[in-house]
Amino acid sequence: MDQPLPRDPIAEAQRNWQRRGWEQQAAPMAAVTAIMRTQQLLMLRIEGVLRPFALTFARYELLTLLAFTRRGELPMSRASSLLQVHPTSVTNAVDRLQAAGLVDRAPHPMDRRTTLVRLTPDGRDLARRATDALNRDVFSDTGFEADDVEHLIRILARFRQQAGDFAAE
Amino acid sequence: MDQPLPRDPIAEAQRNWQRRGWEQQAAPMAAVTAIMRTQQLLMLRIEGVLRPFALTFARYELLTLLAFTRRGELPMSRASSLLQVHPTSVTNAVDRLQAAGLVDRAPHPMDRRTTLVRLTPDGRDLARRATDALNRDVFSDTGFEADDVEHLIRILARFRQQAGDFAAE
DNA sequence: TCCACATGGTTGGATGTCCAAGTATAGTCC
DNA sequence: GGACTATACTTGGACATCCAACCATGTGGA
Numbered sequence A, B: 001m002d003q004p005l006p007r008d009p010i011a012e013a014q015r016n017w018q019r020r021g022w023e024q025q026a027a028p029m030a031a032v033t034a035i036m037r038t039q040q041l042l043m044l045r046i047e048g049v050l051r052p053f054a055l056t057f058a059r060y061e062l063l064t065l066l067a068f069t070r071r072g073e074l075p076m077s078r079a080s081s082l083l084q085v086h087p088t089s090v091t092n093a094v095d096r097l098q099a100a101g102l103v104d105r106a107p108h109p110m111d112r113r114t115t116l117v118r119l120t121p122d123g124r125d126l127a128r129r130a131t132d133a134l135n136r137d138v139f140s141d142t143g144f145e146a147d148d149v150e151h152l153i154r155i156l157a158r159f160r161q162q163a164g165d166f167a168a169e
Numbered sequence C: 001t002c003c004a005c006a007t008g009g010t011t012g013g014a015t016g017t018c019c020a021a022g023t024a025t026a027g028t029c030c
Numbered sequence D: 001g002g003a004c005t006a007t008a009c010t011t012g013g014a015c016a017t018c019c020a021a022c023c024a025t026g027t028g029g030a
Helices: A009-019 A023-053 A057-067 A076-083 A087-099 A121-139 A146-162 B009-021 B021-052 B057-067 B076-083 B087-101 B121-139 B146-162
Strands: A073-075 A103-107 A115-119 B073-076 B103-107 B115-121
Touching: A009 A023, A009 A087, A009 B009, A009 B115, A009 B146, A023 A057, A023 A121, A023 B021, A023 B121, A057 A087, A057 A121, A073 A076, A076 A087, A076 A115, A076 B057, A087 A115, A115 A121, A121 B021, A121 B057, A121 B103, A146 B009, A146 B121, A146 B146, B009 B021, B009 B146, B021 B057, B021 B121, B057 B073, B057 B076, B057 B087, B057 B103, B057 B115, B057 B121, B073 B076, B076 B115, B115 B121
Parallel strands: none
Antiparallel strands: A073 A115, A103 A115, B073 B115, B103 B115
16 A cells, blocks of 8 residues: 555546546546545645644644634534534544543533533643644645645635535635 | 535634744645545535445445456455555455445455455446446536646646655656 | 424444554565 | 565454434524
8 A cells, every 4th residue: 555556546547537438527537536535645644743642633623723712612513613524523522632631521601502622721732732743744845836735725715615615705 | 514604714724824923834734624625525425426326435436446447356455556545445345345246255366365356247337327426416517617627636646646656657 | 381493412323544463375585 | 495574365443424313402483
């Protein structure tokens, strides 16, 4: 799984698609498959950097989201919306972060249905250190050129917006 | 998890990064996060289309890979390389596809370590029908403009190549 | 006031992915 | 030929994600 292949398997698939007569769909199929693979490569790199902190990317994202709020706390449901993952994924992440002493749960003062996730001092500290590591070891040199980064941001924002992720400005 | 947010949470994160003084890393961070999210959105769409066929994307990919080989068969390890997933993921997928009667396992005639995965007639038929559905319901209108598709293919191919996915041509 | 419906969170189940470790078979080198 | 190393696959374990179902709490209308 680690040796480079002699040729790009996605380009190969694209040619196969064309040969079968799916000319219109060949390029979009290749683009979609490339996104899948790129996500996987990036995730592996990120998780590698986070491993020394005993964090996964999912838990890191939650921790960092909390660190950017005013009071270091957020309703579970709000975290779910902002991270755009299923509520059960948040429950799962919070369970583990709480077991590690990085966050705790508190009742919402107004709405008894709601649970607040709250950063602990340890959690805040770890969020900072993990972010420093990611900035240093991943985001300072992703492997994308500067122009590519701008293109990706634009193209993918348009896609996400059109897919209903967020309202048109 | 389904209501659109009022603003783009990734653009928000990018601004937060800049405000904290990580100007250099802000845009790459946003690009990486956008790839993660886009992958998730695409995956949800694809799995939605495949659900009626009782296929997941992982199993679909294996089935289709086999359908594009000359004899409809491949060593497990070769499938692992071409799909660029861990060997255990292939074992897992083959177990389930085999239980569904879509593939079977056969010993390799030369190398007794090797197991061949082989498409059954049912498997070949389902691969064809699932591909038609994906071409019709996903790849004919991904939500990317034609120019974007070309950009993505180029940018992501460069990234994957540089990450060691495949050799320089 | 009371019931229907919406919202917030959790539990249980299915899947997929990776890693570590173990077994079996091949290949290499002295 | 025999030992060492490499390759192929599987098993067991840790995580994450989603979905379906369930319980508790809020809200709004008759």
